[in-house]
Amino acid sequence: MMMIMNRSRLKLSSSKNLRRLYSSNPRRIEDEGDWFYSSEWWDAGDSDANIVFRSVSDKGNGVVSVVASHSSRPNESQWYKTENWLRQRYAELHPRDVHNRSFRILGYQWRTLRFNDDTRQSTAKVMAAYDESDPGSIFLWQQAHCLAVPYLKSMVSVGLTSLLCNCEMLTSVYGKTSMKVLCIGHGGGSLPLFLAYKLPGAIIDIVEIDPVVISASIQAMGFPHYSIMKNCGKRSRVKPTKPDLIDEVLWNGIHERLFLYESDAQHFITETSNIYDLVFVDAYDGDDVFPRKLWDPDSGFLKALRDRVHPQHGTVVVNLHSDDDILDESLLPMGKYVSRVCKAYKKVLLDDFGSVSGLAFTVHAPWVCNTSLVVSRGFTNSTRDTVVNALISKSLEVENTLNLPFSCLQHVKRGLIIVD
Incomplete structure (x- = not known):
């Protein structure tokens, strides 16, 4: 569980500590999970955020929800690289399939798991895509290389x-x-x-x-x-x-x-x-x-x-x-x-x-x-x-x-x- 919570419950320690954190080692902006992008997943009144999962837990976690918001990276101009990789990956795993499978990316989102609509429990970057031969085959792919918290x-x-x-x-x-x-x-x-x-x-x-x-x-x-x-x-x-x-x-x-x-x-x-x-x-x-x-x-x-x-x-x-x-x-x-x-x-x-x-x-x-x-x-x-x-x-x-x-x-x- 990450411990920066709803603004009404907890703030970032103090401005002094924030200055200390900003003066630490240079951040690697090539890291898609860098804190530099935290405004995208922190849902600070973001009107683009939407709830994609909601259910009630009987194990002490209250209302469990997942909120999705836009991710700026990777840029849409780079999506073709992953689409090509998916096609090649399929061809390697299914060399006898005569169909030329093609995959299309719908977009990338940050998805944040929350308890009781308040505590941000975890955040992950997720890609949504589909198989062109079956447009209804939308699937989600969590980006394994990205740690956002x-x-x-x-x-x-x-x-x-x-x-x-x-x-x-x-x-x-x-x-x-x-x-x-x-x-x-x-x-x-x-x-x-x-x-x-x-x-x-x-x-x-x-x-x-x-x-x-x-x-x-x-x-x-x-x-x-x-x-x-x-x-x-x-x-x-x-x-x-x-x-x-x-x-x-x-x-x-x-x-x-x-x-x-x-x-x-x-x-x-x-x-x-x-x-x-x-x-x-x-x-x-x-x-x-x-x-x-x-x-x-x-x-x-x-x-x-x-x-x-x-x-x-x-x-x-x-x-x-x-x-x-x-x-x-x-x-x-x-x-x-x-x-x-x-x-x-x-x-x-x-x-x-x-x-x-x-x-x-x-x-x-x-x-x-x-x-x-x-x-x-x-x-x-x-x-x-x-x-x-x-x-x-x-x-x-x-x-x-x-x-x-x-x-x-x-x-x-x-x-x-x-x-x-």
Whole structure:
């Protein structure tokens, strides 16, 4: 959940902090998800925005809606490149098809998932297109390369960089080795989609308790339907037994590595036998509250997670509402609990896990009032200076190898604090 909310509830800290943020590292305008474009998805009274999905949740998220607004990039003059790619992609996957398939783009939109018409939970860029041979075949395609929310860039940066500090992760970039990733909390699905796109060796389990959120991501935000799993562990799309034509064109090589489960996080982590290299936790309800059972040190969830994280290098990244720079904590229901959450994760995942070495630290996400908590096993000699130096070095390696559109370094060094 991103923590800049409706203007009546929360503002951007202060003008002083805004000046500080603007003076940070130069932004990469070639990044389609750069904060420079946030006015397009923030719906500040934009008359062009419209609701494309709306349903009521019975899992504590209230009214779940998706709002669409115009995206200025890519420019229409560039659409032909993607149309050509889609045609070539289809020809490669279906060489015996005698029909010359052509695809036409209808446009690009920002689509924002909201709870109770107020809290902006996640944002994704979505392309709408159709097959010319079947004009009624309109389909949505979430842009996997684009992360629009600053805290997600922070989570990805610190997670991958910390993991690389303690193991050889980059072979997963080339698909030579596999990497097990768990995402708790789905939202629009941009985080697991980005990871699957950038890491061909990543096998990604996604756990989302709310079926309405899952429906919103599939129906209105262009997340691949083929990823949905049944309770029996099989794909929900049994007929046909394989992805349909459009799914193959859009997602071949990606959606096979995404496994989206409708489940309570504690139940899932207790039942699974998987050992995860990297875990992302981003699970807030309609009241902006991080469920207590996901951070209580005596909870079954944290104790089960402790045993499911790789003992030598396992890394857990948690999105938290920051209580720094906030004058009125009542605006952020979780703000006063941030330090307790950090200590709980460190205690259970590191201190209570035998003789495992490791480190817990936090960094601030730019532009928004979010903090990324990192608990990573394997760190030794964990003074702040040695940790910062290691993270800086490895962040450049991650950024260059994955060809990230944003600065990984900018996120890993931002206000780093070691958790005692």
